[in-house]
Each structure stands twice: as structure tokens, then as C-alpha cells.
Amino acid sequence: MYLPSRFKPRYILFASLIVALGFFPLKQPLKALFLFLSDKPHFLAKSLYQQKNQNLESENLALKLQIKELEHFAHENQSLRKALKLAEAKGISIQAADIITFSPTNWRRNAFLNKGVNDNVNIGDIAIDENANLLGKIVDAGNETSQIFFADDPEFKSTAFIGEHTFGLLSGNLTGAKLLYVEDGENINSGDTVWMLIPGSQLIIDVGKVRNVQKNDNSLFWDIEVSLFTRKHISKRVFLIQ
Amino acid sequence: MNIKIIKVTLLCIILLLFDLIRPLGYSLNSELAILGIFFLAYNLDLNHSLLLAAFLGLCKDSFSLDRFSFSAIEFPLLCILIYNLSSLFIFNRRPSQAMFIKSIIVFFCLLLHAVYSSLLNRVFDFYWSLSFIFQSYLIWFMINYCLKQLVIYEKTRN
Numbered sequence: 148m149y150l151p152s153r154f155k156p157r158y159i160l161f162a163s164l165i166v167a168l169g170f171f172p173l174k175q176p177l178k179a180l181f182l183f184l185s186d187k188p189h190f191l192a193k194s195l196y197q198q199k200n201q202n203l204e205s206e207n208l209a210l211k212l213q214i215k216e217l218e219h220f221a222h223e224n225q226s227l228r229k230a231l232k233l234a235e236a237k238g239i240s241i242q243a244a245d246i247i248t249f250s251p252t253n254w255r256r257n258a259f260l261n262k263g264v265n266d267n268v269n270i271g272d273i274a275i276d277e278n279a280n281l282l283g284k285i286v287d288a289g290n291e292t293s294q295i296f297f298a299d300d301p302e303f304k305s306t307a308f309i310g311e312h313t314f315g316l317l318s319g320n321l322t323g324a325k326l327l328y329v330e331d332g333e334n335i336n337s338g339d340t341v342w343m344l345i346p347g348s349q350l351i352i353d354v355g356k357v358r359n360v361q362k363n364d365n366s367l368f369w370d371i372e373v374s375l376f377t378r379k380h381i382s383k384r385v386f387l388i389q
Numbered sequence: 390m391n392i393k394i395i396k397v398t399l400l401c402i403i404l405l406l407f408d409l410i411r412p413l414g415y416s417l418n419s420e421l422a423i424l425g426i427f428f429l430a431y432n433l434d435l436n437h438s439l440l441l442a443a444f445l446g447l448c449k450d451s452f453s454l455d456r457f458s459f460s461a462i463e464f465p466l467l468c469i470l471i472y473n474l475s476s477l478f479i480f481n482r483r484p485s486q487a488m489f490i491k492s493i494i495v496f497f498c499l500l501l502h503a504v505y506s507s508l509l510n511r512v513f514d515f516y517w518s519l520s521f522i523f524q525s526y527l528i529w530f531m532i533n534y535c536l537k538q539l540v541i542y543e544k545t546r547n
Binding site: 169172173174175178179222241248249250251252253254255256257258259294301320321322380382 | 405408409410411412413415416417418419420422449453454455459470506507509510511512514516517520522524530534
């Protein structure tokens with residue numbers, strides 16, 4: 148009979164080492180696996196209510212965006228701006244699309260979507276997730292499919308803001324993103340929200356939070372690292388703002 | 390065609406498909422296709438492994454959305470490297486020593502792949518690359534131990 152007291156310490160040490168070696172590098176994948184499995188019943192049932200669900204999610208997202216917009220402008224000149232932005236926000240539409248395939252290499256963050264020009268998807272359309280955070284940008288659109296670069300892709304580039312007036316070029320770097328060419332970074336702190344404006348409208352979407360702020364003596368610009376709000380692209384659905 | 394070759398081919402294709410659909414998103418920091426290449430390089434003869442590696446590389450390049458992708462060249466070169474390093478170091482060793490050397494060769498190949506991909510995509514992050522190597526290494530061990538029984542060894546019953 149094997150009781151814990153009769154285990155030899157070296158076996159316990161060896162078992163602990165194996166568990167530690169296996170667990171620490173694979174912590175994130177294991178977490179994602181649990182999330183994937185917990186999402187599975189919904190994934191299997193989606194064919195039944197897919198279209199209805201997509202429409203509801205799009206509507207929900209549009210409402211979330213409007214709420215965010217209202218919250219942001221509450222800090223500024225209230226009534227006039229709010230009325231103006233709401234009127235402009237009515238011009239946009241949100242379309243749900245599903246990811247068909249990802250890029251097989253780990254050094255890129257891009258994917259193919261199942262909507263294309265036939266569904267009014269155009270190059271430059273911004274993609275957001277179900278929480279209305281930035282997901283990526285459409286870089287190529289065919290008739291039936293389109294290609295998206297996620298925000299952490301090394302070739303993703305877009306203008307983004309921190310606070311009221313500070314802005315820079317958001318560029319992905321696999322683990323998150325960086326805000327490049329920021330000149331006035333004195334007032335930026337870790338934890339500040341990074342946001343962007345949708346081109347052609349005045350809608351605001353959140354990108355992430357400032358992770359680290361540094362100033363190199365030999366450079367004119369500040370080094371700002373951003374951790375993105377997106378959840379490692381585990382969800383296979385994106386919403387395109389048109 | 391040998392049944393072993395068919396099984397290994399199917400395994401590699403399944404691993405490549407997992408790379409494409411990514412059920413765990415990008416939280417799994419590993420490329421399963423390249424682990425399949427290591428598996429076939431150790432379990433098939435050189436000619437078959439070269440052909441299969443080139444085929445898989447071509448498939449990966451076809452599905453890749455990048456402008457530059459040279460997996461059709463990289464995978465067979467990795468196979469040749471594994472074959473040569475194995476014949477240089479593993480020949481006539483005890484099984485435990487052979488396993489240790491095999492692991493070191495896989496680690497070296499993963500390191501090469503990480504450096505090559507970083508240069509190709511002009512992006513380098515030390516901790517991210519380290520995480521890639523360790524996760525891939527662990528998954529390779531899992532594949533090697535769990536799937537080898539299914540794929541390589543035939544069940545013999547009298």
C-alpha cells in the first residue's frame with residue numbers, strides 16, 4: 148500500500164519538477180483550452196441561431212459603442228458635442244464576420260474572414276471584438292473573403308491617442324503593441340487608456356492600456372508599450388465597422 | 390505505400406490544420422507543423438521525409454498570408470540537418486543517451502527556426518521567442534511519447 152508518508156522525497160521532487168516544467172510554459176494554452184471547452188456548447192449550437200445571433204450581437208455592439216462615446220464626451224463640452232457625435236454615429240453600420248483560417252506561422256497575426264467586397268467589406272475597415280475593443284484592420288478584400296491584420300501584427304499601423312491630445316503611430320509587436328513617434332510623453336503614465344478614432348466618423352474605440360513608458364536620451368520620441376485589450380484571438384468572430 | 394508513411398503523413402497534415410484553425414487562438418505559442426517535421430525526420434527514412442517535408446512546406450506556404458514564406462525550402466533543410474546531426478551523434482549510443490541527444494537536436498532546430506522566422510519577419514522579442522521554444526519543446530515531447538505508440542508501432546497479436 149502506497150501512503151504519502153512512504154513516498155520517497157526524490158520522487159516528489161521529480162514529480163514537482165515535471166508539473167512545474169509542464170505548467171509554467173503551458174499556463175496560457177491550458178487557460179485557453181478551458182475557455183475553448185467552456186465555449187464549445189455555444190459553438191455547436193451556433194448554426195441554429197447564427198444569423199439571428201449575429202444581428203443581435205451587431206446591434207448590441209453598436210449600442211456599446213454609443214455608450215462609450217457618450218462616456219468619453221461627458222468630460223468635455225457636454226451638450227453640443229454629444230448631439231453632434233450621435234448624429235454622425237448614425238451613419239455607421241457594424242457587420243459580423245467569422246475567421247476562416249489564421250496564418251500558420253506564429254510570427255504573424257493575420258487571418259482570412261468569410262466576408263468580402265460582396266458584403267461591403269473594404270480595405271481599411273476597422274475590426275472590433277465583442278467588447279468593442281480594437282481587434283485589427285482589413286488590409287485586403289476579395290469578393291468573398293478578406294484579410295485582416297490584428298493589432299499585434301508587426302505590420303499593423305494606425306494612429307492612436309492617449310489622453311486628450313497625445314497621439315502616435317500604433318504598431319504591433321507580437322506581444323502587444325507600441326506607440327511610436329510620441330513627442331509629448333511627459334504626462335503619460337502606466338495604466339492610461341489608449342484609444343483611436345474610426346476614420347470617417349467620430350466613434351471612439353479602446354485599444355489597450357499603457358504598459359511601460361520610457362524615454363531614450365538619444366531619441367526625440369518616447370517609447371510607449373501598450374498591452375492590448377483583445378483576448379489572444381480565441382474568439383473566432385470579428386465585427387467590422389463600415 | 391507503407392502504412393507507416395500514410396500514418397505519419399496524416400499526422401503532419403492534422404498538425405498543419407491545427408496551425409490553421411488555431412482552436413486556442415494565439416495563446417498557444419507554438420507551430421505544430423514544424424513539430425510534425427521533427428517527428429517525420431526521426432521516424433521515416435531520409436528520402437520519404439524530404440519529400441513529405443517539401444510537400445508540407447508547400448502547403449504551409451500556400452496557406453500563408455505573408456509575402457515571404459520559404460517553408461518549402463526550410464522544412465527539407467531541417468530534415469537534412471536532423472538526419473546528419475543524428476547520424477553524427479546518435480549512432481551506436483545507448484537508448485537513454487540517444488534520447489538526450491535527440492532532444493538537444495530538436496532544441497537546436499527550434500532555436501534555428503525561431504532565429505530564421507524573427508529575421509524573416511523583422512521582429513525580435515527575447516521572452517516571446519523563449520516561450521515559443523519551451524512550449525514547442527514540451528509539445529514535441531508529448532507528441533513523441535503519446536503519438537509514437539499510435540502511429541509508429543504496429544499492434545502485434547497472435
